[in-house]
């Protein structure tokens with residue numbers, strides 16, 4: 324019989340070292356202030372990579388105020404009760420491609436929160452019948468580039484921006500004999 328013993332982290336620890344501290348849940352309009360505060364805590368550089376351009380505090384507030392919560396599924400990662408990272412899945416008005424944007428506060432980066440949240444968004448996208456999701460980032464955003472590659476995104480891009488497209492396995496597609 325094959326040796327199935329795994330050394331090191333197991334379960335959710337394989338995805339994030341914050342496994343025993345993180346709580347992931349969907350956000351709703353009642354969380355708008357938490358979301359605004361999270362975005363305002365991002366350093367200017369990260370805010371700009373998240374929004375593909377500079378954002379003032381007021382632009383952040385009006386961005387959150389204008390979110391169409393019916394067509395936007397937002398997942399948040401809470402550490403000790405504070406919202407520290409977010410993935411937003413924007414559902415298309417037409418077609419079957421969603422868009423995902425993600426932000427992780429600087430002290431919590433490189434701890435798997437982006438990975439866990441984008442995975443949640445991909446699985447939600449599958450449940451609502453999307454076929455692909457698109458992650459858009461600048462070519463020098465090596466963190467996002469690596470995260471997109473880890474999630475199996477195919478990159479198409481030019482000098483200004485890269486689109487990482489993740490094809491979503493459809494229900495039934497992975498059944499034996501399907």
Ligand SMILES: CC(C)(COP(=O)(O)OP(=O)(O)OC[C@H]1O[C@@H](n2cnc3c(N)ncnc32)[C@H](O)[C@@H]1OP(=O)(O)O)[C@@H](O)C(=O)NCCC(=O)NCCS
Pocket residue numbers: 369370372373374423424425426427428431432433434435436437438439459460464465466467469470471473
């Ligand atoms: C891009 C971003 C979301 C990544 O989130 P994160 O939680 O730090 O990333 P994770 O810890 O989940 O990383 C998952 C994998 O991506 C890769 N990765 C993440 N950050 C990396 C970095 N700085 N350098 C190289 N690879 C990196 C690694 O392969 C990593 O796995 P590993 O740590 O086990 O090696 C985060 O850096 C961020 O919020 N940046 C500012 C906003 C932004 O650029 N958003 C993207 C455009 S919408």
